[in-house]
Amino acid sequence: MAKTIALLIGSLRKDSMNRKFAKALEKLAGDRLKFQEISIDLPAFNQDQESDPPALVATLRTQVLAADGVLIVTPEYNRSIPGLVKNALDWGSRPYGKNVWANKPVATCGASGGAIGSALAQAHLRNVLAYLDMPTLLQPEVYLHFTKDLIDDAGNISKEDTQKFLGGFVDKYVAWVEKHA
Numbered sequence: 001m002a003k004t005i006a007l008l009i010g011s012l013r014k015d016s017m018n019r020k021f022a023k024a025l026e027k028l029a030g031d032r033l034k035f036q037e038i039s040i041d042l043p044a045f046n047q048d049q050e051s052d053p054p055a056l057v058a059t060l061r062t063q064v065l066a067a068d069g070v071l072i073v074t075p076e077y078n079r080s081i082p083g084l085v086k087n088a089l090d091w092g093s094r095p096y097g098k099n100v101w102a103n104k105p106v107a108t109c110g111a112s113g114g115a116i117g118s119a120l121a122q123a124h125l126r127n128v129l130a131y132l133d134m135p136t137l138l139q140p141e142v143y144l145h146f147t148k149d150l151i152d153d154a155g156n157i158s159k160e161d162t163q164k165f166l167g168g169f170v171d172k173y174v175a176w177v178e179k180h181a
Contacts, residue, residue: 002034003177006067010074010082010110010121012041017146021111022073023155028163028170033177035071038063040088050094057091061100064092069177070106070134076114076121086128093132102133105180107173109142117143137176142169 007026011018026035042056043049053061064070074085093099108125110118122143129136142165144150149158157163 002031003068003174003181004034004036004066005177006064006070006104007035007037008040008070008072008074008085008088009037010040010072010085012084016075017111017113017151018073018075020151020153020155021109021144021146022071023153024151024157025071025073025109025155025166025170027155028167029174032174033170036063036067038088040084042084042087042091045087045090045094047094050091053091060088061092064100064104067104068181069173070101070104071173072106072108072110072125074108074110074118074121074125076110076112076116076118079120080124081121081128085125089128089132099132101129103180104134105137105177106134107137107169107176109144109169111144111146113146115145117145119143135176135180137173140165140169140172142166 009018009022038060043054092101106129108122112118151157
């Protein structure tokens with residue numbers, strides 16, 4: 001039976017390269033994983049609202065609790081993670097003692113047009129995930145240099161070596177989720 005994965009895409013843009021990247025990973029996972037994209041288009045975290053969060057936040061919390069694992073596919077903005085990703089993580093971790101992220105096996109990856117992909121964003125993200133008590137898949141690291149025709153809208157990968165590498169990442173992630181779920 002397929003494991004349900006809470007998918008966070010760190011870009012809201014409809015035609016985002018990270019959205020295409022996530023589609024390719026979903027295709028590589030086949031029937032082993034069922035991806036459920038979690039909206040991170042949330043109001044800014046406000047501690048005054050944590051005991052009675054907005055409906056969008058309550059939905060995020062419910063979806064994450066029901067998931068077997070988490071996959072974060074993120075761009076890099078200004079050498080770090082997008083504010084929307086951090087905001088979603090903050091909402092899910094509060095109020096104190098009600099952290100929905102705890103013990104959820106997670107992997108990170110990301111794409112950018114730059115040569116280092118999203119390496120620094122993921123380094124920052126791993127610090128946050130460690131604090132949130134999420135078992136994090138550390139290898140292989142996936143910092144995808146996204147080029148124009150690398151992945152099409154259907155999630156097809158044009159380069160065989162990239163497809164093989166990402167297939168290995170998905171295989172490791174599936175095993176990670178099964179180990180921790």
